[in-house]
Amino acid sequence: MAFDQPLDSISPSVATAIDRERDRQESTLGMIASENHVSEAVLEAQGSALTNKYAEGYPGGRYYGGCQHVDTVEEDAIESAKALFGADHVNVQPHSGTQANMSVYFAVLEPADSILSLSLSHGGHLSHGHSVNFSGQLYDVDQYEVDPDTGYIDYDDLERQARETDPELIVSGSSAYPREFEYERIAEIADAVDALHLADIAHVTGLVAAGVHASPVEHAEFVTGSTHKTIRAGRGGIVMCDEEFADDIDSAVFPGAQGGPLMHNVAGKAVGFAEARTDAFDEYAEQVVANAKRLADVFVERGLSLVSDGTDKHLLLVDLRDSHPDLTGKQAESLLSDAGIIVNKNTVPGETRSPMVTSGIRVGTPALTTRGLEEAEMETVADCIVDVLDAPDDEGVTDRVASQVDELCTAYPIYE
């Protein structure tokens, strides 16, 4: 039995990779908008013996014995989610945001039914009907876009498109749209064409929970989210709905889309949601947005173009084509990475380069805010980013920025 052997003797390569990944996170500025750092408490819940337990079904109605303790965990997660979001019904079992969306589609659509969603290259998500994803293969998908001049969704155009395509489901929500959605307006459009409304708040789950981003719960039959982006509850998904759809959603998650729930992840959600119910989390979420706005201000002062000219939330989308026409998103990502600033290349509305190259970068503040960085530090970070982009061939600049990054990382550790 290898049960009593330490990780580093069973698998030195995994042990080393885990240590190095932790060091990498500590020693770089993580600005990928979809990433964050969970607490030690969430790590502990996720790395627990709950991973051993099968719990197909729901609390009080499982297909396996011995579920009394995992029932408590799942009930806690559900209760906290209801308190955070004010939803009638919550299912905390989706393994990911994509599977949360899958469960909504399975609950209310038949194959070949039609979906109207935001295009991927304008900020949407693969699971909203992209051809490489099951959603694009099973359903008939039409997509709306942002106005190329303003970077904002044109709701009149969305309404016109909805009337034209008569979808069964309208999907709001995005991965790279820096503005709040007008959920009420989308609900009116959905009503007008007799469609249901799915609001996918994956990126803004924490901001909605804290009340710093509008909540779609009153304006959508279904709300799906991630639990690891702006809320720090470990990887996973969540789906909320009106009571009338509760049974359909539950059976669409299990057995429709998934088998047994990952109870260690459900425990992570329970712990992360409990943390999100504190005043400290509300302050955190406000700071996330304040930090993003400050970052945006400095970027604009220093001549960068931002899609929609700014942000309402935790992320910015920099369109490099005006300020740095020769620099691709891919190059920018790599240059910044050399200096210890981790962002991702991203397509921008009206993109002219391939998705593997792109003309933009997406920059987010959730993880840095978790470390404790505030507006003053965001100014430093913003200057560092623009300095690197302005001098792509100057190693002196990269080195100087790298040492500023080091100083910030040392001053604001993640795990003490």
Ligand SMILES: *Cc1c(COP(=O)(O)O)cnc(C)c1O
């Ligand atoms: C991140 C994201 C998801 C979920 O992604 P997973 O990786 O499957 O958890 C879903 N929708 C949107 C809009 C997202 O940004």
